[in-house]
Amino acid sequence: MAADTGTPSPEAGAELERTLDRLEARMEALQLCIRAHRASPRFELWRHDLRETREIWFRLVDPAGQDPIPEGS
Numbered sequence: 001m002a003a004d005t006g007t008p009s010p011e012a013g014a015e016l017e018r019t020l021d022r023l024e025a026r027m028e029a030l031q032l033c034i035r036a037h038r039a040s041p042r043f044e045l046w047r048h049d050l051r052e053t054r055e056i057w058f059r060l061v062d063p064a065g066q067d068p069i070p071e072g073s
Helices: 010-036 043-061
Strands: none
Touching (some): 010 043
């Protein structure tokens, strides 16, 4: 059994990177939908989903940090 050194295993690090990549791609897609379809009835849903996705991304990147991008950006 390995001692807990506080650093993630290479597998855990790779999984975190994949998760962050997926979240970034989702944020980009949502931003595109929001810009392209402002009149859509789904606009508020996309905006809410984008906000939640960003919060998750920032929590994974820096669990103790704060979102450096102001809301509405």
